[in-house]
Amino acid sequence: MSHLLVTGGAGFIGSNFVHTVLGTSDDTVTVLDALTYAGDRRTLQGVPEERLTFVHGSIADAELVDRLVAGSDLVVHFAAESHNDNSLRDPSPFIDTNVVGTFNLLEAVRRHDIRFHHISTDEVYGDLELDDPERFTETTPYNPSSPYSATKAGSDMLVRAWVRSFGIRATLSNCSNNYGPRQHIEKFIPRQITNVLDGRRPKLYGQGLNVRDWIHVDDHNTAVLRIIEAGQLGETYLIGADGEKNNKSVIELILELMGQPKDAYDHVADRAGHDLRYAINWDRLHDELGWQPQYRSFEEGLARTIEWYRENEAWWRPVKDAIEAQYAEQGQ
Numbered sequence: 001m002s003h004l005l006v007t008g009g010a011g012f013i014g015s016n017f018v019h020t021v022l023g024t025s026d027d028t029v030t031v032l033d034a035l036t037y038a039g040d041r042r043t044l045q046g047v048p049e050e051r052l053t054f055v056h057g058s059i060a061d062a063e064l065v066d067r068l069v070a071g072s073d074l075v076v077h078f079a080a081e082s083h084n085d086n087s088l089r090d091p092s093p094f095i096d097t098n099v100v101g102t103f104n105l106l107e108a109v110r111r112h113d114i115r116f117h118h119i120s121t122d123e124v125y126g127d128l129e130l131d132d133p134e135r136f137t138e139t140t141p142y143n144p145s146s147p148y149s150a151t152k153a154g155s156d157m158l159v160r161a162w163v164r165s166f167g168i169r170a171t172l173s174n175c176s177n178n179y180g181p182r183q184h185i186e187k188f189i190p191r192q193i194t195n196v197l198d199g200r201r202p203k204l205y206g207q208g209l210n211v212r213d214w215i216h217v218d219d220h221n222t223a224v225l226r227i228i229e230a231g232q233l234g235e236t237y238l239i240g241a242d243g244e245k246n247n248k249s250v251i252e253l254i255l256e257l258m259g260q261p262k263d264a265y266d267h268v269a270d271r272a273g274h275d276l277r278y279a280i281n282w283d284r285l286h287d288e289l290g291w292q293p294q295y296r297s298f299e300e301g302l303a304r305t306i307e308w309y310r311e312n313e314a315w316w317r318p319v320k321d322a323i324e325a326q327y328a329e330q331g332q
């Protein structure tokens, strides 16, 4: 039995991780979450509360971080400012949380010699051409495009430097685009699902030919657990599930699954610097650690995700108008 410190555990991927850990082990968990606009205490409803401690605070608070890290066996670091569009409007919280927050955690795990797992993204590698036969691997050079991905790249580099220079016991993972329950409705898939539920038309940036490599959030999290269990210290593992799809086809599938005409969406202003394509080669994770995704059908995973948003309107409804008003200001 271990005690985990999970940063960002009230957000999308972190909360699903806590549900999985508390549901499948005897471990205890402390969640440290600043409850920004993206965090919601209700994402943790239904977990065994007697094994959960919730701390409302920021990873930018070095003293708090030090105290919580000292009492843990393992730190799993999800907390981040995570939305590219927000990073184009105001990059500053991305520096504070993604760079300075990660630095605080690294210093604390170094002082107390605590095992650390760093959650990152495939966006640190930049983008690929649509017809490029290559996919990202663990040795692809870093080439981030947005303020968000640049701060994630910076945080990865800090972790790697703390491994090399100070010998901290850390692993890293870079995952492709996640979908599933409890994702903030600013993000592509839940935005479109809640648009349809709300009688609005889905919004496609530009021509929608940009490709994302979709993975169900539960598959991301089983991969993280496998890396924590068996990954080589100091190493990076890419997480993906062969889920490449262009945005237009995803919107069409959402409309079809929700009983709407396939063309009932609007083209809106494109994102500045919009990455064209992400694609993950996850051979290392499979060959070295024997991991495989469980969600083989995107359509089925998406249908279940649509059901979740249908059944949990109370969760997203209060912020829907404000999110759409913010997008409308940008012509999106």
Ligand code: NAD
Pocket: 007, 008, 009, 010, 011, 012, 013, 014, 032, 033, 034, 035, 036, 037, 038, 039, 040, 057, 058, 059, 060, 077, 078, 079, 080, 081, 082, 083, 096, 097, 101, 119, 120, 121, 122, 152, 174, 175, 176, 177, 178, 179, 183, 184
């Ligand atoms: P999210 O925005 O849904 O959740 C982030 C959580 O972090 C929120 O609960 C928020 O309140 C918390 N947080 C923000 N600033 C904080 C601070 N200073 N201190 C403490 N908590 C803070 O993000 P997500 O989509 O769940 O992403 C989680 C992690 O996974 C991030 O590191 C992200 O870069 C990475 N990632 C995400 C995806 C994806 O598709 N969503 C893919 C690959 C990697």
Ligand code: TDX
Pocket: 082, 083, 084, 085, 120, 121, 122, 123, 176, 177, 178, 186, 187, 188, 189, 191, 203, 204, 205, 206, 208, 210, 211, 212, 247, 271
């Ligand atoms: O309304 C929309 N219409 C649209 O066409 C929105 C919100 C997005 N898009 C496009 C932009 C992207 O090509 O859909 C694609 C996905 O957009 P996001 O959900 O914003 O994700 P992305 O920018 O790809 O980044 C995500 O995956 C990698 C996460 O937000 C990051 O945290 C993660 O690192």
